[in-house]
Amino acid sequence: MTVARSSSPASAPGFIRRFRLVGYSLIGIVAYFLLLAFMLNSTATAAQQVANALTLGAIYALVALGYTMVYGIIELINFAHGDVFMVGSFVALWTLTSDPIFNVVGLGQTGIVTNIALLAGILLLTFTVSMVLMAVLNMGIERFAYRPLRNAPKVAPLITAIGVSLILQNVIQIIVGTGDRPVPQLFPTDGFQFLGANIRYLNLFIFLVALVLLYGLQQFVSRTRLGRAMRATAQDQQAAQLMGVDLNQTIAMTFLIGGALAGAAGVFQGQYLGYVRFDLGFNAGLKAFTAAVLGGIGNLTGAALGGFLIAFLEVFAAANGQQRWSQAIVFVVLIVVLVFRPAGILGQQIGERA
Amino acid sequence: MTAETITSGAPGPAGQDGATGDVLLRLDDVHTYYGQIHALKGVTIEVNRGEVVTLIGANGAGKTTTLKTVCGLLHPRQGTVTFDGQDVSKTAAHNLVKAGIGHAPEGRRIFSRLTVLENLQMGGFTRPPEEIDEDVERIMTLFPRLKERTYQQGGTLSGGEQQMLAIGRAMMSRPRLLLLDEPSLGLAPILIQVVFETIKEINAAGTTILLVEQNALQALNIAHRGYVLQTGNVVLTGDAAELREDETVRKAYLGEI
Ligand SMILES: Nc1ncnc2c1ncn2[C@@H]1O[C@H](COP(=O)(O)OP(=O)(O)OP(=O)(O)O)[C@@H](O)[C@H]1O
Ligand SMILES: [Mg+2]
Secondary structure (H helix, E strand, O other), X not given: OXXXXXXXXXXXXXXXXXXXXXXXXXXXXXXXXXHHHHHHOOHHHHHHHHHHHHHHHHHHHHHHHHHHHHHHHHOOOOOOHHHHHHHHHHHHHHHHOOHHHHHHOOHHHHOOOOOHXXXXXXXXXXXXXXXXXXXXXXXXXXXXXXXXXXXXXXHHHHHHHHHHHHHHHHHHHHHHOOOOEEOOOOOOOOEEEEOOEEEEHHHHHHHHHHHHHHHHHHHHXXXXXXXXXXXXXXXXHHHHXXXXXXXXXXXXXXXXXXXXXHHHHHHHHHHHHOEEOOOHHHHHHHHHHHHHHHHOOOEHXXXXXXXXXXXXXXXXXXXXXXXXXXXXXXXXXXXHHHHHOOOOOOOOOOOOOO | OOOEEOOOOOOXXXXXXXXXXXXXXXXEEEEEEEOOEEEEEEEEEEEEOOOEEEEEEOOOOOHHHXXXXXXXXXXXXXXXXXXXXXXXXXXXXXXXXXXXXXEEOOOOOOOOOOEHHHHHHHHOOOOOHHHHHHHHHHHXXXXXXXXXXXXXXXXXXXXXXXXXXXXXXXXXXXXXXXXEEOOOOOOOHHHHHHHHHHHHHXXXXXXXXXXXXXXXXXXXXXXXXXXXXXXXXEEEEEEHHHHHHOHHHHHHHOOOO
């Protein structure tokens, strides 16, 4: 597992790389905005679309991190991860429609919570419940489905992951059925004016919370003792054990973090798209996995970058009335990128010395 | 098979910090398998506190397997490994690091995408975090080359530098027993000299060492005692000086005809 910068405060290249990435991202966003503004002939619509892309990208990025972290540490494409995200979105729904919140707090009448303190409280509770439960669920999946197969051929856990994915979908389907479930919308519809567009506070909220989570994860992995142990384990499990690293613990911690991030993304899903459904993990998972590969699987910064890139492509297609092509465009870009950079945008391009 | 002992009952060389015969590590009739492959066929080895003991033998003799069995990456199917009086035959590798076994494994196994500093910090994973900086400093004094490359990625070091890093990293856990698997492999003669000098220094500072080497002559020069392994068996054991003079050893491992 890699991060875009090294852990040392004194290592200048790390800082430069990070600022370069932020710089490129900003330039990319501005160019994207100009292109859209030109094509749609409206800066307001373009600004709105940029906001949409950043919000959607935040959700993809959080889910993509779960794929890339797990792949980085045990080389497993965890097909069940998109479904953990889906279960998280249902847990958020159930939390919001649970008795105390729905009736006592008054969500039942209005949905929208105008009292800031109350809104913050409800959000905090929802995030905590969803993130904790998904962390536990993800750790449970690793413990009971993948760990027993750790020394089996790679295809065994892969098939198991598909099985876990189906189990999660079916369980939710049995509980709630197949239809869309509307999620109470906590945020008011108003927002702030930006370049003529009305950007909802919800968009800003999702983007900022995601940034905080991404930054926190990045700091954890690059700067802390356990984060270092995770990176070491991702590179060489046996050598990490010889340093005194408990493999099971480290792998469990990876699933814990991935699950918590998927839980957070699940809360966003309900608030941003307004509904949840038993099978939304499939599509979200496919996109997030693609994002992870696009960014360079195993690379945390790459997964986040990939998530945003895919959202930008999708929104671009939709803004031009080509929504039905959006999937195709995403995969064409993936293929083109992989032709020129087989290890992904930020993936390790050179072979390693032994 | 019982190993032939050249000097029966001869006292081993006195250790730096312990009395002769104060056993730190003992393998007793150890059988280790890779699946169906019977790699160690009843190996019995003793390492006393303060000693440098070397394991020599041809390719595939089971030297690396012996070290892996000691450090807990492999477990014996039969026989026992005793470290510091405790039966550690079934103890997991990561717990043995805490117990005091450090290992610079075959092939160095540097974390190539961690910096030199981070590699050393990983070596101190089981140590109290507040003492790690001090230990890093200590290792960098021992290997000044590493200091110059503090923030360089491990994978970009030269082979010799990687070897120093591997030894330094293993030292970071402050092991009581240091396992070294072919530390001189692939190094230029002058660097080999440096590595062997360093091993002597580390031992003089009180660390017991079990050293695996192809470079049998050099190993016997710095070791107190040695064991000769052949296809999973100990075939010969004795004081290093006597092994150096032994005819079969000279023929088989010291390149004499
Ligand atoms: N992972 C493995 N799976 C199956 N057999 C193995 C494995 N590792 C080693 N062996 C076998 O076990 C025997 C001992 O190997 P080992 O690596 O201990 O030899 P060695 O003495 O260290 O040799 P070298 O000097 O070449 O490093 C060999 O016959 C080898 O083929
Ligand atoms: Mg070997």
